[in-house]
Amino acid sequence: MSSTPEYRRYVAINTEDRSLSIEQEPVPVPAPGEVLIKVYAAGLNRADLLQRKGLYPPPADASPIMGLEVAGEVLTVGTDVSNWQVGDKICALTHGGGYADCTVAPVSQCLPIPAGFSMTEAAALPEALLTVWHNIFQRAALQAGEKVLIHGGASGIGTLGIAICRALGGEVYTTAGTDKKCQALQKLGATRAINYKTEDFEQVITELELKDKINVILDMAGGDFIQKNINIAAPEGRIVYIAFIRGARAEVNFAPLLMKRLTITGSTLRAQNFAQKAVMVEEILEHIYPHLEGGTIRPIVDRVFPLNEVEQAHAHMQSGQHMGKIILEM
Known part of the structure; x- marks a missing residue:
């Protein structure tokens, strides 16, 4: 079981030239109804490229850090959280903040990692599933x-x-x-x-x-x-x-x-509220998870990049050469 670090690494966007860099900041504290996740892998989405260009600004209450889906381990839980425990392995649709080695996510947008799935495969699930x-x-x-x-x-x-x-x-x-x-x-x-x-x-x-x-x-x-x-x-x-x-x-x-x-x-997923996404998660658990657990549905992972190669990961997505998901590994 991992301990909670004091600082986290995250991907920052230079507002002048839109280049990316790895920075540090204090680890966020989960609010009521949130969990803090030690991120092992994060999925890339085209929305990330648009956000980087300034064309898809995050909602006012969202993290300004890119990244909409992660897989990892629960480090701590906020108040009113009873369905997840410290040490649980989960994947989650984040409210931004996925390009970091620790991030928070609403419990209503967290999913168990299907049996037999790696962290990189699990990180490919949340955004596409919903x-x-x-x-x-x-x-x-x-x-x-x-x-x-x-x-x-x-x-x-x-x-x-x-x-x-x-x-x-x-x-x-x-x-x-x-x-x-x-x-x-x-x-x-x-x-x-x-x-x-x-x-x-x-x-x-x-x-x-x-x-x-x-x-x-x-x-x-x-x-x-x-x-x-x-x-x-x-x-x-x-x-x-x-x-x-x-x-x-x-x-x-x-x-x-x-x-x-x-x-x-x-529709866009990000514009919908937590209650709407919670219904999606409940229905996915009922209708799709049996197929994930049974092996009839599995995501395709195209390439895995370490966090410090995030620029190359974005370039690969922009090229359109990929087949399936591109993943960042922390």
Whole structure:
């Protein structure tokens, strides 16, 4: 069992040139309803890159330190905490502060580490689990037997989303940027992975006789994909946006939305309150954790970087060459 240190290392952002450095500060004290975690591994997310650029400022009550998910060991607990004990191994969705060797997290956003999972694998879970569950299952209400298209299939969210949808009875289609990634995603469980750089996914879906038959679409691309999503969606289809990497603006013909009675929605996880995330965690424990414990769902870890190579880790994510999650190891 680890003792609580006086100081922690964390990744700081230089506000002038946006470079990163490792700094020290006193270890935070957990507030009521929080736990202090000795962090062994932290997951990278595209939101971290945006925060670093000043384009995704943290909420006023959040830590200004980057990092939204960690895995580690409980060092101390705040008052009103009874479900976690000192020494417990957990992974957690943080309220910022994940790029540090000690951080706090709300107990409602803490999850047990599934049996057989390493700390690096566990750190790949929280953000992707909550994002996939909330958007595909809570918002879009994917049902067993329905067809789902996941754009950005090679991302941490995409790879875990494919595995989850397949495990829960969905027929999964996806897009990715290389033939190698597409082959890997089909081995992961996608019925067909489409290389969006060499193929038009709308055309491929049409040739597969699936136009107007895709029930749910999870999109982090936006831009020119917006119209194509509408064109291929099934009547009563649900299209969910979680990012707009290809652009947040597009000229769109919305007439099919009326004819097909489509639902177009979107969300960001960070903007939702603790109570909403607590419900996600409870439902994930009920519906997804049996598959994690049973080995039918497992995150893909692309690369692990030590904390002092955080600049290289960000560059690797920015390059788009990764397949699955990128992890920082403390």
